[in-house]
Amino acid sequence: MIRKDAWLQPWRGLQRWLLPLHCLLCGARGERGMDLCTACAAELPRNRCCCARCALPLPVPAALCGECQRHAPPWDAAWAPFRYGWPLDRLESRFKFGRDLAAGRALATLWQREDMPLPKPGLLLPVPLHRARLRRRGYNQALELARPLARQLAVPLRHDVLLRSRGTAAQTELDAVARRRNVRGAFAVRHGIALPVHVAVLDDVMTTGATLAECARVLKRAGVQRVDVWALARAPSPRG
Numbered sequence: 001m002i003r004k005d006a007w008l009q010p011w012r013g014l015q016r017w018l019l020p021l022h023c024l025l026c027g028a029r030g031e032r033g034m035d036l037c038t039a040c041a042a043e044l045p046r047n048r049c050c051c052a053r054c055a056l057p058l059p060v061p062a063a064l065c066g067e068c069q070r071h072a073p074p075w076d077a078a079w080a081p082f083r084y085g086w087p088l089d090r091l092e093s094r095f096k097f098g099r100d101l102a103a104g105r106a107l108a109t110l111w112q113r114e115d116m117p118l119p120k121p122g123l124l125l126p127v128p129l130h131r132a133r134l135r136r137r138g139y140n141q142a143l144e145l146a147r148p149l150a151r152q153l154a155v156p157l158r159h160d161v162l163l164r165s166r167g168t169a170a171q172t173e174l175d176a177v178a179r180r181r182n183v184r185g186a187f188a189v190r191h192g193i194a195l196p197v198h199v200a201v202l203d204d205v206m207t208t209g210a211t212l213a214e215c216a217r218v219l220k221r222a223g224v225q226r227v228d229v230w231a232l233a234r235a236p237s238p239r240g
């Protein structure tokens with residue numbers, strides 16, 4: 001598949017040579033081919049101690065969080081290499097709400113540098129945005145993060161398999177119960193697509209997990225045996 005912006009690559013190379021990378025957080029010189037300095041990149045909170053099933057950050061090592069012990073989520077395993085906190089939240093909101101694609105590229109590069117702790121899926125599906133929101137924002141932040149990661153891991157990526165069947169209110173202001181209700185029935189799987197036995201659904205930030213849970217449910221209903229959920233960052237709030 002030829003990327004829409006493939007013609008821009010030589011220009012970007014030239015731009016990098018003419019304008020050295022600078023850190024998006026502190027303005028120092030960027031390092032290792034990224035718009036972040038080594039010190040700021042090291043400050044991003046890693047999600048090393050977390051629930052094996054839902055990636056919820058845990059204060060002390062434990063196999064599963066309390067919520068997963070009580071009620072298993074509809075997905076099989078989760079991977080969220082970072083915690084949603086300062087300064088990652090600043091980069092994420094610039095990327096998501098400020099049309100700052102350089103911040104998105106830095107986040108994607110950081111994700112690419114993490115080791116994948118789960119078996120490789122047969123297909124990677126970014127959480128789709130509703131048409132109206134996609135038009136307003138101009139890009140789907142989940143797809144922008146998924147593309148370089150899929151390329152690096154050599155996992156096929158499809159953004160036309162998981163469909164948003166209706167628009168939903170922004171999840172940000174809702175509590176866990178309202179989030180679940182908000183996304184119920186919001187996704188569908190395109191008919192006539194042969195799906196592999198194991199897929200992963202990718203979102204930028206996982207908060208209560210309501211959106212990813214709904215995606216996992218429709219994929220399992222469509223016959224997928226194993227659904228993993230991947231997110232760049234996991235918010236430290238309990239799963240609802």
Ligand SMILES: [Zn+2]
Pocket residue numbers: 023024025026027028036037038039040041
């Ligand atoms: Zn910096």
Ligand SMILES: [Zn+2]
Pocket residue numbers: 051052053054055056064065066067068069
């Ligand atoms: Zn859990």
